[in-house]
Amino acid sequence: MNTAPPPPVPTDQGSPVAVVCVGESMGLVTALGAPLAETETAALGIAGAEGNVAVGLIAAGHRAAWASRLGADPIGTRIRAELARRGVDLWVETDDTAPTGVMFKDPGVESSSVYYYRRGSAASRMDAGFLDPSRLDGVRIVHTTGITPALSASCRDMVDRLYVDARAAGALVSFDVNDRRALWSPEDAAATLTRLADAADIAFVGRDEAERIWGTATADDVRAHLPHCGLLVVKDGEIGATAFDGEDAPVFVPAPRVDVVEPVGAGDAFAAGFLAATLDGADLAARLSAGHAAAARVLTTHGDLPPMD
Numbered sequence: 631m632n633t634a635p636p637p638p639v640p641t642d643q644g645s646p647v648a649v650v651c652v653g654e655s656m657g658l659v660t661a662l663g664a665p666l667a668e669t670e671t672a673a674l675g676i677a678g679a680e681g682n683v684a685v686g687l688i689a690a691g692h693r694a695a696w697a698s699r700l701g702a703d704p705i706g707t708r709i710r711a712e713l714a715r716r717g718v719d720l721w722v723e724t725d726d727t728a729p730t731g732v733m734f735k736d737p738g739v740e741s742s743s744v745y746y747y748r749r750g751s752a753a754s755r756m757d758a759g760f761l762d763p764s765r766l767d768g769v770r771i772v773h774t775t776g777i778t779p780a781l782s783a784s785c786r787d788m789v790d791r792l793y794v795d796a797r798a799a800g801a802l803v804s805f806d807v808n809d810r811r812a813l814w815s816p817e818d819a820a821a822t823l824t825r826l827a828d829a830a831d832i833a834f835v836g837r838d839e840a841e842r843i844w845g846t847a848t849a850d851d852v853r854a855h856l857p858h859c860g861l862l863v864v865k866d867g868e869i870g871a872t873a874f875d876g877e878d879a880p881v882f883v884p885a886p887r888v889d890v891v892e893p894v895g896a897g898d899a900f901a902a903g904f905l906a907a908t909l910d911g912a913d914l915a916a917r918l919s920a921g922h923a924a925a926a927r928v929l930t931t932h933g934d935l936p937p938m939d
Contacts, residue, residue, distance in 0.1 A: 646768030649694045653680030653778040654753035656731035657705035666736050676709045679775045679898050686902025688717040695719035699752040701730040725752035757784035758791040766799035773804040776823045780813035805830035806901050828856045834901050837866040873914045883918035888926045900925040
């Protein structure tokens with residue numbers, strides 16, 4: 631499987647979209663000053679792995695689109711406005727009969743508790759006919775995550791079709807495992823995430839996440855579990871990340887020391903940094919370093935997205 635990035639293209643708005651990120655974004659309600667059960671104050675923002683990656687790619691100088699569906703409601707309007715403000719191309723359908731999903735978050739330094747209200751959302755109604763294959767002309771990478779196929783059977787069909795259409799258009803398929811245990815059964819998650827990660831050109835997975843899903847204790851064990859993935863990146867929190875590219879020797883880059891404020895969103899930032907460096911033609915070590923640097927910026931904030939400069 632060829633995992634070399636397509637040739638670089640200009641990053642101005644006259645150039646084609648370099649990366650399309652497909653998946654759900656939601657309204658985000660974050661407790662301030664006290665847990666959700668006690669606080670009288672909260673912040674309203676947006677959240678969603680694929681939208682986060684698109685924002686990170688824009689910040690790194692690449693043109694990126696976010697493809698999804700939103701409800702005809704104020705939360706959907708807010709998501710559109712925020713992603714557009716950050717320079718993301720919006721490939722979005724509006725559903726007048728289904729809501730935009732919402733999540734609530736209790737932030738913490740070690741981990742954050744999140745509560746989803748996304749069942750039956752507009753995005754969960756994406757299906758295999760959602761994205762016209764002609765829109766992928768000129769796209770270099772199509773990115774999605776394991777969250778999307780967990781939303782519904784039709785979303786799973788859409789992701790399967792996305793792999794086929796992306797490759798027909800000459801784009802690489804990027805897949806971040808991003809397991810959300812609350813959305814489906816452990817058995818369904820293990821089987822589906824194995825199939826999609828192993829079939830990807832580029833796949834990201836956390837070492838601890840992989841151990842929870844598949845029982846793989848080390849980065850080498852994850853590689854043995856996903857032998858067909860072209861370029862596999864196994865992240866191991868504050869320790870570092872290892873990349874396995876075909877039959878080449880694995881490349882490990884340690885993570886920088888960071889004073890963590892809140893961890894949510896760091897994985898998406900890592901993927902964005904890595905993919906941006908891939909588009910720039912960087913070597914594997916430089917791509918891993920770019921992923922770490924992007925993740926570090928998000929780890930020092932309370933939101934999924936870093937403040938705009």
